[in-house]
Amino acid sequence: MDFNEIVESxxxxxxxxxxxxxxxxxxxxxxxxxVSGNVYLAFGDDAAAVDIGNNQLMLLATDGIWGALxxxxxxxxxxxSVLVNVNDIAAMGGRPMxxxxxxxxxxPEITAQIMDGIKExxxxxxxxxxxxxxxxxxxxxxxDVAISGIVDKDAVIPSCGAVNDDNVIxxxxxxxxVYPGTEIxxxxxxxxxxxxxxxQINVMETIGKKHLVHxxxxxxxxxxxxxxGMLLEASDMGxxxxxxxxxxxxxxxxxxWFKMYPGSAFVLTAPEETTDETLSLLNKAHIDxxxxxxxxxxxxxSMSYNNETKTVFDFSNEIIMGFSEDK
Amino acid sequence: MDFNEIVESxxxxxxxxxxxxxxxxxxxxxxxxxVSGNVYLAFGDDAAAVDIGNNQLMLLATDGIWGALxxxxxxxxxxxSVLVNVNDIAAMGGRPMxxxxxxxxxxPEITAQIMDGIKExxxxxxxxxxxxxxxxxxxxxxxDVAISGIVDKDAVIPSCGAVNDDNVIxxxxxxxxVYPGTEIxxxxxxxxxxxxxxxQINVMETIGKKHLVHxxxxxxxxxxxxxxGMLLEASDMGxxxxxxxxxxxxxxxxxxWFKMYPGSAFVLTAPEETTDETLSLLNKAHIDxxxxxxxxxxxxxSMSYNNETKTVFDFSNEIIMGFSEDK
Numbered sequence: 001m002d003f004n005e006i007v008e009s010x011x012x013x014x015x016x017x018x019x020x021x022x023x024x025x026x027x028x029x030x031x032x033x034x035v036s037g038n039v040y041l042a043f044g045d046d047a048a049a050v051d052i053g054n055n056q057l058m059l060l061a062t063d064g065i066w067g068a069l070x071x072x073x074x075x076x077x078x079x080x081s082v083l084v085n086v087n088d089i090a091a092m093g094g095r096p097m098x099x100x101x102x103x104x105x106x107x108p109e110i111t112a113q114i115m116d117g118i119k120e121x122x123x124x125x126x127x128x129x130x131x132x133x134x135x136x137x138x139x140x141x142x143x144d145v146a147i148s149g150i151v152d153k154d155a156v157i158p159s160c161g162a163v164n165d166d167n168v169i170x171x172x173x174x175x176x177x178v179y180p181g182t183e184i185x186x187x188x189x190x191x192x193x194x195x196x197x198x199x200q201i202n203v204m205e206t207i208g209k210k211h212l213v214h215x216x217x218x219x220x221x222x223x224x225x226x227x228x229g230m231l232l233e234a235s236d237m238g239x240x241x242x243x244x245x246x247x248x249x250x251x252x253x254x255x256x257w258f259k260m261y262p263g264s265a266f267v268l269t270a271p272e273e274t275t276d277e278t279l280s281l282l283n284k285a286h287i288d289x290x291x292x293x294x295x296x297x298x299x300x301x302s303m304s305y306n307n308e309t310k311t312v313f314d315f316s317n318e319i320i321m322g323f324s325e326d327k
Numbered sequence: 328m329d330f331n332e333i334v335e336s337x338x339x340x341x342x343x344x345x346x347x348x349x350x351x352x353x354x355x356x357x358x359x360x361x362v363s364g365n366v367y368l369a370f371g372d373d374a375a376a377v378d379i380g381n382n383q384l385m386l387l388a389t390d391g392i393w394g395a396l397x398x399x400x401x402x403x404x405x406x407x408s409v410l411v412n413v414n415d416i417a418a419m420g421g422r423p424m425x426x427x428x429x430x431x432x433x434x435p436e437i438t439a440q441i442m443d444g445i446k447e448x449x450x451x452x453x454x455x456x457x458x459x460x461x462x463x464x465x466x467x468x469x470x471d472v473a474i475s476g477i478v479d480k481d482a483v484i485p486s487c488g489a490v491n492d493d494n495v496i497x498x499x500x501x502x503x504x505v506y507p508g509t510e511i512x513x514x515x516x517x518x519x520x521x522x523x524x525x526x527q528i529n530v531m532e533t534i535g536k537k538h539l540v541h542x543x544x545x546x547x548x549x550x551x552x553x554x555x556g557m558l559l560e561a562s563d564m565g566x567x568x569x570x571x572x573x574x575x576x577x578x579x580x581x582x583x584w585f586k587m588y589p590g591s592a593f594v595l596t597a598p599e600e601t602t603d604e605t606l607s608l609l610n611k612a613h614i615d616x617x618x619x620x621x622x623x624x625x626x627x628x629s630m631s632y633n634n635e636t637k638t639v640f641d642f643s644n645e646i647i648m649g650f651s652e653d654k
Contacts, residue, residue, distance in 0.1 A: 050425040056381075097379060128361060133389055142431065
């Protein structure tokens with residue numbers, strides 16, 4: 001497989017490029033984003049964090065489900081709306097507490113399938129869907145889910161905390177399959193037990209409480225390398241990684257693999273002294289974890305393969321989200 | 328004005344009838360709604376409440392903005408997305424902590440107007456928009472906002488708490504105007520100061536902390552009488568009210584008034600001994616409050632006008648949301 005082709009495929013992947021619109025939203029709200037004075041982390045993280053006293057942060061995240069996914073399989077779209085939101089809280093080291101949804105559809109059959117998928121997600125991940133709002137008269141089908149969680153202030157794991165010379169860890173549950181009808185969903189949860197799946201969510205809370213990592217993000221639409229890019233951008237850092245160290249399912253080629261949205265997967269950065277314990281905890285939770293490189297201060301994400309090195313993203317003259325986290 | 332016509336107009340108002348689809352959503356999630364064991368209040372309230380320890384509840388609510396409103400005025404839709412969510416938390420006696428949004432539009436001009444409206448709402452209500460998700464490639468324009476807040480467990484005001492013989496209080500800021508281009512938005516906030524508006528939100532937190540009322544709801548799409556109907560349905564109660572006791576702006580007829588979504592307005596039920604203090608607090612915050620009748624145990628909402636009495640809703644054989652709150 002041609003290395004050039006792999007790198008170009010990551011750079012032009014829609015899951016990466018469509019993130020750029022976040023920059024506009026953030027720019028608009030820049031001068032009011034901390035209007036209440038208690039916002040601790042906001043844009044650029046998987047979930048925002050607001051100080052609620054008692055050394056606790058409230059975590060807030062939201063995700064809409066791509067129209068394309070709704071068209072393919074409404075049940076799966078409902079299920080995934082739970083999965084992606086729960087992982088946003090997990091990536092911060094938080095405990096998901098509840099979700100709400102807005103469901104827009106004028107088709108009762110589609111509505112029923114979406115709700116069945118949500119229900120399965122609620123049972124699997126153990127997080128309640130406590131309310132919602134229905135638009136029964138829209139000319140389109142859409143599903144947005146929001147989630148809130150809590151985390152101790154000293155245990156939160158931000159996206160923006162990567163430190164020069166940290167080890168870059170990529171962790172993915174490899175025991176899965178491409179979900180039927182999709183090309184980019186690496187499903188690792190639908191045939192697993194609730195305890196297996198919830199254990200993978202809880203391991204991130206443990207990692208946060210033990211202060212093992214400086215930064216983490218759950219691997220989502222931008223894929224493995226795109227998500228790492230977002231973490232580095234938020235941290236105002238770069239990294240050098242080795243392609244062949246990245247955990248990969250045997251029967252998937254690299255170009256397809258880098259477009260996958262996996263069911264349980266994180267990128268993390270950890271100092272040398274806590275890297276082994278981090279890898280061990282993740283592996284015990286069946287999230288196959290490996291060190292794939294080092295964080296650098298040169299604002300580039302570069303990757304090596306067969307003794308060749310290429311720059312995937314150069315943050316000094318291009319953007320994914322378009323900003324680093326205010327610290 | 329014909330009384331029959333007024334009652335029929337309430338009963339057939341789309342703001343009331345479209346609430347029925349909530350029943351389907353709730354039915355679907357009934358056996359998993361408290362999967363985590365710490366859900367304190369859920370469907371049927373303005374916000375759901377989840378126990379997070381420390382005698383605190385996390386409040387979660389979400390609202391989508393009607394497509395019709397988006398078409399009329401994207402700026403106003405963005406502004407209202409903040410207003411309606413903040414009022415959902417206020418109605419529970421809670422303190423709004425942060426919001427997230429999902430914005431779907433492929434039109435950059437509309438996106439910019441929505442974001443400007445959101446920004447004005449954030450400044451006005453003092454609640455940060457801490458994150459969001461943008462779908463820049465949808466064939467429709469839509470905006471969903473979710474909010475989370477906190478409230479002390481013993482100070483929460485549910486929708487479902489109305490007690491037989493409580494006084495029914497309707498409270499509405501009458502100093503406003505029908506928002507241009509809409510027929511049903513009674514705007515009382517856009518030309519007011521942040522402190523005036525935030526004081527109206529905070530008064531509900533005070534009422535909750537002082538344990539002055541048994542139930543409350545913010546008056547939203549179903550209008551004054553429709554919202555009271557939802558409160559009674561959630562409480563498994565009825566009420567008898569007097570039409571002419573309801574606070575009303577002088578130049579608006581009753582049929583139009585009962586379709587209004589006011590900027591700052593609540594229905595509340597209070598025992599006799601705390602009614603005066605409740606009225607006084609609301610009136611001091613410029614929310615014109617009046618006793619309009621009594622809660623009854625007969626599962627009907629009836630209304631009197633000119634010595635005539637009519638049943639508006641009979642909960643024993645019809646539904647608004649279709650369920651009373653599990654207690």
